[in-house]
Amino acid sequence: MTSESAAAAVFAADTWVVIPLYNEATVIAGVIRDLLAQFPNIVCIDDGSRDGSGDIARQAGARVVTHPINLGQGAALQTGFEYALERGARYVVTFDADGQHRVEDAVAMLERSRSEDLAIVFGSRFLDDRTNPGFLKKVVLKTAVAVTNITTRTRLTDAHNGLRVIRADALRQIKLRQDRMAHGTEIVVQLGRTGLPYAEHPVEVIYSEYSKAKGQSLLNSVNILVDLIIR
DSSP states (O other), rough: HHHHHHHHHHHHHHHEEEESSSHHHHHHHHHHHHHHHHHHOEEEESSSSSSSSSHHHHHHTOOOEESOOOOHHHHHHHHHHHHHHHTTSSSSOOOTTTSSSSSHHHHHHHHHHHHTTOSEEEEEEESSSSOOOOHHHHHHHHHHHHHHHHHHHHOOOOOSSSSSSEEEHHHTTOOOOOOSSSHHHHHHHHHHHTOOOOOEOOOOOOOOOHHHHHHHHHHHHHHHHHHHHOO
């Protein structure tokens, strides 16, 4: 085995991709297929899907843990974190199921975490100009970021991006209890309290016709603001 292939084997063995999964039967196989080119360890948390998403994810090559009922994305992430830690993960990559994230960005973030000794790398769509979320969505997200930074005493540009790399020492200190979009703020709070080094990394979020048709482009952003206000 060459030094490069040995390094790739280590890269593969100690990293798990955690995907919260809820009614994404149309796209989840493609998301998993793209990820498998770089990340052989993938676990999908099927959070009460009613469209066969879990079976499709399993057939595509992912491990699947099933919630019998929908508990929310925060609960799905927490289940995935515990699953990965039980299997000796040194790093976890959180990745959305809807095809909005790029595998190349996840790889770059993981490599940065390793090379710079960072416990957490947050993806940010606002560090470069590749992502065009639309004016209204951008305003809502920027407002959510401002509120999150005030409440969590952090300095992030995109606090509610689902693409993150989290090292095991930080992961062990996370206990998510918020069920809806508020978990995005909760995870920032808990990671901030660890005192471990973190950074943001520029990523592209792809707003496809599929995600727009599902209403995710703006609705999720509004849900974030609502949860920040009422929580």
